[in-house]
Structure formats: C-alpha cells, structure tokens
Amino acid sequence: MIRGLYTAVSGLISEEARQQVITNNLANANTNGYKGDDLRVKDFKEVMLNNYDKVVNGKNVRQELGNLSMGSKIDDVITKFTQGPITETGKKTDFAIDGKGFFTVEGSNGKRYYTRDGRFHVDIKGNLVDNNGNSVLGVNTQTNNVEPVNVGNSKIQCDSLGNILLNGNQKYKFQFANFEEGQIKKVGDNLYTSNAQPSAGNVHVKQGYVEKSNVNVINEMVEMMTTMRNFESNQKVVQTMDETLGKLISQVGDVR
Structure with a gap:
C-alpha cells in the first residue's frame, strides 16, 4: 500500500508539471514566433515482487507475485518547432x-x-x-x-x-x-x-x-482538461489509501 502511495504521488507531480507547461503555452498563444512546449513522461523501472510464503516439502520456496510499476517521472520538456501562421x-x-x-x-x-x-x-x-x-x-x-x-x-x-x-x-x-x-x-x-x-x-x-505562435489554443484546452482529470484521479487514490492506512492504525487490533 505504501508503494501505491508513491506511485499515485509520482503521478500528481507529473501532472502538475504538465499543467505548468500547458499554462505557459496558453499565456504565449499570441506571442509572435513562440514555439509551444510538450512534457514527456516515462515510467520508472518496474520491480519484481516475490515472497517465500509457499511451502514445498516442508520448506519455504520463492514465488513470484508479478511486476509492480513505481509510477511515472518527468523525462524532458521538448519544444515543438512546427510552423506558425x-x-x-x-x-x-x-x-x-x-x-x-x-x-x-x-x-x-x-x-x-x-x-x-x-x-x-x-x-x-x-x-x-x-x-x-x-x-x-x-x-x-x-x-x-x-x-x-x-x-x-x-x-x-x-x-x-x-x-x-x-x-x-x-x-x-x-x-x-x-x-x-x-x-x-x-x-x-x-x-x-x-x-x-x-x-x-x-x-x-x-x-x-x-x-505567429504555433500554439493551438483548442488543443491546449483539451489537454488541460485531461490533465486536470488525471490529477484528480491520482488525488482520490492518495486520499483513499490515506483513509485505509488510518483505519489500519487506529482500528485493526483494537481491543473491544
């Protein structure tokens, strides 16, 4: 669950950076000769999860549970040098x-x-x-x-x-x-x-x-709304995990 928090937070950081790039593009939509930017994001390397809970012939043996993504990270901000009007x-x-x-x-x-x-x-x-x-x-x-x-x-x-x-x-x-x-x-x-x-x-x-600027305002607005939805989704994941951890600490094992 803690790993899931890191994954969701990494998504929040990436989407926040993307929002800043989009905002800068929109601010320069009327700037002559301006070339719009685009944020490139890539995945962290996946890690293999395994445990030794499986018992064979009286001995604990390793079993692989599968790959786990550690989220996304900012790769680079590139400039799109397409021709402006x-x-x-x-x-x-x-x-x-x-x-x-x-x-x-x-x-x-x-x-x-x-x-x-x-x-x-x-x-x-x-x-x-x-x-x-x-x-x-x-x-x-x-x-x-x-x-x-x-x-x-x-x-x-x-x-x-x-x-x-x-x-x-x-x-x-x-x-x-x-x-x-x-x-x-x-x-x-x-x-x-x-x-x-x-x-x-x-x-x-x-x-x-x-x-003129090569920024397409309509495309940037669509990208902004998509970014906001992605940010909200990651935010809800973080909130849900935080509430679950809170219950785990305060309620599980509580003597009644």
Missing part, C-alpha cells in the same frame, strides 16, 4: 521565416542568441534590433564580417533569401542559423541558445510579415 503587417522592419531556421541576435553581453520573432525596429544608433534591444546580426557583403545590421535612415528591402538592400544597394544578408533536433533550448524572452555550431542552410524569409 504567417500574417502580413506591411511594416518594412518585420520579417518572418517560412520553414526552418532562426534569426541570430547579439545581446549586450556579447553572447549570441536565436529567435523566430522577426518584429524588428531601428534604434537610435540606426541598428536593427529586436524587442529586447538585442542587435540583429547579418553578414556584411563587402567585408564578409558578421556584424549588427546598421540601417541608418536608409530604405530597407529584403528578398526571400535574406539579402538586405539599403537604398537599392545590397549591404547585408541575415545571419541565419539552423540546428538539428535537440541542439537548441529556450532561455526566455522568446530567445534560444545552443552550444552546437549552427549551419547556415537555405532559409526563406518574408519582409512585411510576422510568424
């Missing part, structure tokens, strides 16, 4: 990646991050930056150096391959980044980081568009 804004500093790939930005600490949120604007220095003030990086086609994209007061145009033209002259190309599955992780503020070396690859971009 692309909507037109008409703003020249808005960009949306159609397919795989990330924009590369540089924080004030000099560290590089990656994002799918292409809502950029020009700061007082004339640099193209994201909503967090991180500089958008591009390859200078004249020097071949990777540096912040400096737009100044120029008219900005961008083709589908990410080539940036200022007043009709090509000056930069977006520093795109591609990663294999599992090589990139979230760090907050709609940014990602990775210890792996990114590949450039062929990335297609649309100017005057933004990519």
